[in-house]
Amino acid sequence: MSDSALIEAARDFNRFYTNFLGVLNRAYLDTPFTLTDARVLFEIGSHDGIGAVTLARDLQLDPAYLSRILKRFRAEALIEAKPDPSDLRSQIISVTDQGRAQFQDLGRRSSAQIAERFEGLALGEPHSIVSAMTTIRTLLDPNAASAPAIIRAHRPGDIGWIVQSQAKAYTDEYGWDMRFEGLVADVAGKFLNNFDPQLEYCWIAERNGINVGSVLIANGGDGVAKLRLLYVDKAARGLGLGKTLVDECIRFASAKKYRQISLWTNDILHAARSIYVKTGFRLISEEKHCMFGPQENCQTWVLDL
Amino acid sequence: MSDSALIEAARDFNRFYTNFLGVLNRAYLDTPFTLTDARVLFEIGSHDGIGAVTLARDLQLDPAYLSRILKRFRAEALIEAKPDPSDLRSQIISVTDQGRAQFQDLGRRSSAQIAERFEGLALGEPHSIVSAMTTIRTLLDPNAASAPAIIRAHRPGDIGWIVQSQAKAYTDEYGWDMRFEGLVADVAGKFLNNFDPQLEYCWIAERNGINVGSVLIANGGDGVAKLRLLYVDKAARGLGLGKTLVDECIRFASAKKYRQISLWTNDILHAARSIYVKTGFRLISEEKHCMFGPQENCQTWVLDL
DNA sequence: ATAATTTAGTTGACTCAGTCAACTGAATTA
DNA sequence: TAATTCAGTTGACTGAGTCAACTAAATTAT
The missing domain is CATH 3.40.630.30 (Gcn5-related N-acetyltransferase (GNAT))
Structure with missing residues (x-):
């Protein structure tokens, strides 16, 4: 079993999946959000009270860029930010009702794209895909809690x-x-x-x-x-x-x-x-x-x- | 697992993998190429004689944008393009020796990133990852031809x-x-x-x-x-x-x-x-x-x- | 206690990746 | 032969994303 052949195969998959994600992300085309916007909104929506630094680290975003995005979201009343009492430099960010509605709409669009992809597959195939995804994630994600032996x-x-x-x-x-x-x-x-x-x-x-x-x-x-x-x-x-x-x-x-x-x-x-x-x-x-x-x-x- | 749970799981994986690919693509950070450049160069390198339209379709790129990239590559002598004799509108694009060298360098960087990720894994784990990737690809990509043994x-x-x-x-x-x-x-x-x-x-x-x-x-x-x-x-x-x-x-x-x-x-x-x-x-x-x-x-x- | 350093977040200034529409000229269809 | 389609290019633009310099709070060193 050759390591380099495995790596080649992984690269090949990555090229394929880059394309694939590109297609899926067209879901946001007719919304006022970019892919990055959607990722940010999603992250806030699912980690209510998150701080900007954590957000930037998790999504690998430039703090300056993130700051601007948050500013815009604040102006559009999608999120609220209040200073963290235990550290006045950092802020606690949470979504407003309006933000949550947007976030859910984005979620629906994204789900619809995937549902469409799953549509044409055989009965057990989506399940196979998802369990393969879980395998990859468990092995590649250092934050995925490592299961006990x-x-x-x-x-x-x-x-x-x-x-x-x-x-x-x-x-x-x-x-x-x-x-x-x-x-x-x-x-x-x-x-x-x-x-x-x-x-x-x-x-x-x-x-x-x-x-x-x-x-x-x-x-x-x-x-x-x-x-x-x-x-x-x-x-x-x-x-x-x-x-x-x-x-x-x-x-x-x-x-x-x-x-x-x-x-x-x-x-x-x-x-x-x-x-x-x-x-x-x-x-x-x-x-x-x-x-x-x-x-x-x-x-x-x-x-x- | 219900359909919507499957879709949720797939979305979750996509968010994770978007991040993951973002990290891998840092491989190109200290090269003069963007990710798109690298994808284009890679595609030409591995499909010598490809036409611009096919290229744009395969990589989901705007023809105008691609045209500019190709122009730049031509100026830097990374590729050559000659008109297709059977259709003078389209061109046959191929890499020069210099382009091939660049393309191989990009390949090495990308492989190194993956090798690094595989480094800390158990014996069977890279294998599991790659076979999971193959599963996903085979099911999601209708054009996937299985690699020869x-x-x-x-x-x-x-x-x-x-x-x-x-x-x-x-x-x-x-x-x-x-x-x-x-x-x-x-x-x-x-x-x-x-x-x-x-x-x-x-x-x-x-x-x-x-x-x-x-x-x-x-x-x-x-x-x-x-x-x-x-x-x-x-x-x-x-x-x-x-x-x-x-x-x-x-x-x-x-x-x-x-x-x-x-x-x-x-x-x-x-x-x-x-x-x-x-x-x-x-x-x-x-x-x-x-x-x-x-x-x-x-x-x-x-x-x- | 004070100074020096680090950290959270913001702003100014910029650039260049990527988009859209309008074009040329060859190929195809009516 | 005219009308349409197609491959590819160019002009004009915008806005996503970057980099450096800043403020103010928190932490560490002296």
Whole structure:
């Protein structure tokens, strides 16, 4: 999966959507408002009591320009502005009844344009469009509240995801080669092929329907649980997800009466290492190797239960 | 979700995306081009020989305004325009080398902005965004021609993708269980671990930066090439991609002097089966099994080279 | 407590992106 | 052959948006 091809596709969409929005915004053609006017009025209407600075920041407008627009709106009695008692420099802006009427009219026009576009579509298509829009927005909007991650058992495809994400991450971040993906695929395949639901488990952390982390416990025999394939995606690091996953493993291993958890890692994986330390694992052996290209120290850690 | 709720959600997305595009278009801030300039230059660059009327229609620009922009571009030697011999009123516009350089620079800036946005996202997220964009575009743009798929060698992560996509597809479509994912992971892992670049290869079909198909050739010894893990994603079926992939395998196996290609499949996979028939494979054995849950007939096919 | 700096918002002065109407000359239709 | 349409250009304009300089309140530094 090529990043640059993804970017090209995104650019292509942006060109298309620039045009598309251009067409939609003709809704305002026979009103006395420009697109910017409409955006401002809309923003005030839906955030009553907003200040000019916030408004300018949210809509990415020049303060001077915004000031003039607000002045005009005030002159036309679409909005009212009174000084904020807690900070006399700034003002509290709200729409008048007349302004609200205009704002609703603009809304109706805009809705009508979209309704027209949706008109010719098949039954489920508008729904598909809107859920695709939601996907994009959730992922691109930094202000969209980031959903909490949920942790669940693995489902079909998840093991493949583990292979893919680890291979991609460790080749990108540490320059490991193809052999690493081979190893992960092997470990993952063996886990599935010998899967014992009584004594083994695979946890997947998921956010907005997208996998962001994993770990699994495999039976190593002799009362030893092997903790394997701990991984947290770049986008979800720093949230304590790794620790949560390891805690999950420890709880499971205890409940299943394992006497020890053991794991194999590389010293370069600092974040993982610090989780192991925090959860009480101890390093019992270390060895140089070049299994994946660059020289690393592989380490074995254990936790007695 | 009711119609009006859908429309509201679409409007909300449009407001968000208007802002978002505004931010992206800052890429042009420190160039001598406006957004409109960039759009025009881009359109000419990618449709060499386009006429001014088409250009104005595609970009929804006023002909007078466009005329002035083109005049300026001509003065700056970014484009050339010669009269269309079949209609002396209209002109054939094309970019000069200098114009192409500018156009590519603008492209780089725009790509960089998007890359920056994609930077902090999780592995699958840019992919989700782009496929959501494709959904929207396909449904809203009646002229959208789906991009052609390209076929390339595998890269890190692709083997994991193969495991994931096949596991997901076959559990969804045929109700196969986890053992299938285990088998695929195993085959894929072995392929990577014993990979012989001289005699083995893995092809990935990609569209809009999204993987949509795969196949691989592994050395089975004795002059026999094993064709494995042929797969075409639901979204890209019916385009002949499967056949293209198999043809690629046959060409490769011939060039590498294999004497035979053999493969293992299940009779329920009708599309694959018809490709094998078409490309000259013959069925040599068939056997009932319940390896993945439902009862299937597994089949071995061979093609002598 | 006072001075220096920052912040919210406004105003003057400007420019250039974009619009509208009227035109030229070639192509098409009546 | 005349009337109409079409591709593209030019004149004349306007108003959306920008930049710098300002006022006055609030905050921070001394």
